[in-house]
Amino acid sequence: MPTSTYHNLGTEKRDRLLRAAIIEFAEHDYASAKLDRIAARSKIPKGSFYQYFRGKEALYVHVVKHALDLTWEHFQRHSRRQRLRDCFELLEASTLHMFTLAKRHPELAAIYARVVYEPDTHLQSRLYPTYRAYSDEFHARFLTWGLATGDIDRQISPALIRFQVHALGTQWNRMILTGDWPPWMPAEERRRRQLVRQSIDRLRVGLGATDSGQLRVGA
Amino acid sequence: MPTSTYHNLGTEKRDRLLRAAIIEFAEHDYASAKLDRIAARSKIPKGSFYQYFRGKEALYVHVVKHALDLTWEHFQRHSRRQRLRDCFELLEASTLHMFTLAKRHPELAAIYARVVYEPDTHLQSRLYPTYRAYSDEFHARFLTWGLATGDIDRQISPALIRFQVHALGTQWNRMILTGDWPPWMPAEERRRRQLVRQSIDRLRVGLGATDSGQLRVGA
DNA sequence: GTCTAATGTGACTCATGAGTCATTTTCGAC
DNA sequence: GTCGAAAATGACTCATGAGTCACATTAGAC
Numbered sequence: 001m002p003t004s005t006y007h008n009l010g011t012e013k014r015d016r017l018l019r020a021a022i023i024e025f026a027e028h029d030y031a032s033a034k035l036d037r038i039a040a041r042s043k044i045p046k047g048s049f050y051q052y053f054r055g056k057e058a059l060y061v062h063v064v065k066h067a068l069d070l071t072w073e074h075f076q077r078h079s080r081r082q083r084l085r086d087c088f089e090l091l092e093a094s095t096l097h098m099f100t101l102a103k104r105h106p107e108l109a110a111i112y113a114r115v116v117y118e119p120d121t122h123l124q125s126r127l128y129p130t131y132r133a134y135s136d137e138f139h140a141r142f143l144t145w146g147l148a149t150g151d152i153d154r155q156i157s158p159a160l161i162r163f164q165v166h167a168l169g170t171q172w173n174r175m176i177l178t179g180d181w182p183p184w185m186p187a188e189e190r191r192r193r194q195l196v197r198q199s200i201d202r203l204r205v206g207l208g209a210t211d212s213g214q215l216r217v218g219a
Numbered sequence: 220m221p222t223s224t225y226h227n228l229g230t231e232k233r234d235r236l237l238r239a240a241i242i243e244f245a246e247h248d249y250a251s252a253k254l255d256r257i258a259a260r261s262k263i264p265k266g267s268f269y270q271y272f273r274g275k276e277a278l279y280v281h282v283v284k285h286a287l288d289l290t291w292e293h294f295q296r297h298s299r300r301q302r303l304r305d306c307f308e309l310l311e312a313s314t315l316h317m318f319t320l321a322k323r324h325p326e327l328a329a330i331y332a333r334v335v336y337e338p339d340t341h342l343q344s345r346l347y348p349t350y351r352a353y354s355d356e357f358h359a360r361f362l363t364w365g366l367a368t369g370d371i372d373r374q375i376s377p378a379l380i381r382f383q384v385h386a387l388g389t390q391w392n393r394m395i396l397t398g399d400w401p402p403w404m405p406a407e408e409r410r411r412r413q414l415v416r417q418s419i420d421r422l423r424v425g426l427g428a429t430d431s432g433q434l435r436v437g438a
Numbered sequence: 439g440t441c442t443a444a445t446g447t448g449a450c451t452c453a454t455g456a457g458t459c460a461t462t463t464t465c466g467a468c
Numbered sequence: 469g470t471c472g473a474a475a476a477t478g479a480c481t482c483a484t485g486a487g488t489c490a491c492a493t494t495a496g497a498c
Contacts, residue, residue, distance in 0.1 A: 008475095029250075031248075031251060032250060034454090034455065035457090036454095036455065036456090044476095045476070045478060046456090046457085046478075047458085047459085047478055047479090048476050048478095050456095050457070050458080051474095051475065051476070055457070056455095056456070056457090117336060118337065120397070120399065157414075157417070159403055159404060159405060159414055160414060160417050160418060160421070162401075162403050163390070163404075163414065163418055164421070166390065166401070167387055167391075167418075168386055170386075171382070171385065171386035171390065182381075184377070184381050186378060195376075195378055195379060195382065198376070198379055199379060199386075202383065202425055205425070206421055206424070224444080253484090253486095254485075255486090263446095264446070264447050265448070265486090265487085266446070266447045266449095266488085266489085267445080267447065267448095269486095269487070270444095270445065274486075275485095275487090439498105440497105440498090441496105441497090442495100443494105443495090443496090444494085444496095445492100445494075446491105446493070446494085447490105447491085447492075447493090448489105448491105449489095449490100450488080450489080451487085451488075452485105452486095452487090453484105453485100453487105454484085454485095455483100456481105456482095456483090457482090457483105458479105458481075459477105459479095459480080460477105460478105460479100461476100461477085461478100462475105462476080462477075463474105463475080463476070463477090464473105464474085464476085465472105465473090465474085466471105466473095466474100467470105467471090467472095468470090468471090
């Protein structure tokens, strides 16, 4: 948690610190990130820093939570602009949104990837719940929607559904956010987006009630 | 690369060093791993260590490659004992094998997970090729087998097939090897294994040759 | 046995980076 | 203006851990 002094800070100074920290933690993992570098970049003396945060860990937690919040809001804005016709289009929107995020806010993308895909630090346990809150919100929306409309077969065990959605989403997000693509992936973004849609179409058929498995036409 | 002195070492001493290093790198990531601890555990003085390896990085690379080799051999032995009837049973065997690995050789499992799921250190670039060699070998076997028998629909674009297999495998392996299971996963191993089988059955249907061309998704 | 090169050893060096502290500056209350 | 508390500051401390080095021991050649 930031101290009250931090909250009293003028917006300009506070943002300078926050931005510098975001960049630092985007570019380096927790252990390799350096307060000295953050201090230098933000032009805030190291001594002052300790007025605002207990220490490195408190800053990291704050920054990551902040980044997750921003990312989620970014997606909310993005998805509200679209007419989503079923739960699979929601999933599609969420995944395709990552391309935009990675391009427009690479620092946020990098931090997001770090929290979600980096194996357990003891910090993980403090951060993961924040991530999971968002993730659960999304999955709940996906599932209730799908079950309500009958687009998802009620016969399939919930854990299996969840696994499949999770596996697909995680895999795409990871590649998109970290930017490391396996050599067998097409290189152009257009074709990658197309592949996203195709993989979700497959899921639509796989999870769909036996009868309703029709595929949309077009890319 | 280890030095020639290292290779001249008696097996007992060499193994002591190797085992200590494996444990250290299994329990801590590269930055947090400490040579002092390896020296203490292996009862090999730190000074001597530098006769065998250039430094920490050389040791890490050697240890990880070694761990990947062991893991792969372990799987080979494991899978040769089984009668695999099609490529999906190969995939199943590979995934279920991870349960055994995690139980019998948790250190290897931890290192494997670290290399594959940890985001890019500059070390990653030295290690990933080793992993990918094995991974590619597996995928090639899976694919040629599946296409040869017709269990995999030739119409589906190779990238899509590969993505689906990859997403499924990666997701399972990660959960099994790191041991962190999402709360919505069943807790008993028996049911988890069952779920593995079910998810692969779904894939079998999804990738399988279709009657009447209702699935024309290939690019 | 003796000489030499290879190997073994652990106390030391040295860079690094988180966190502290004594001092100065700012700011609001009166 | 003056006083006291809060905030700012950067030189310093201190722990840590990778890598070195001067000396000791061993092993092989003759």
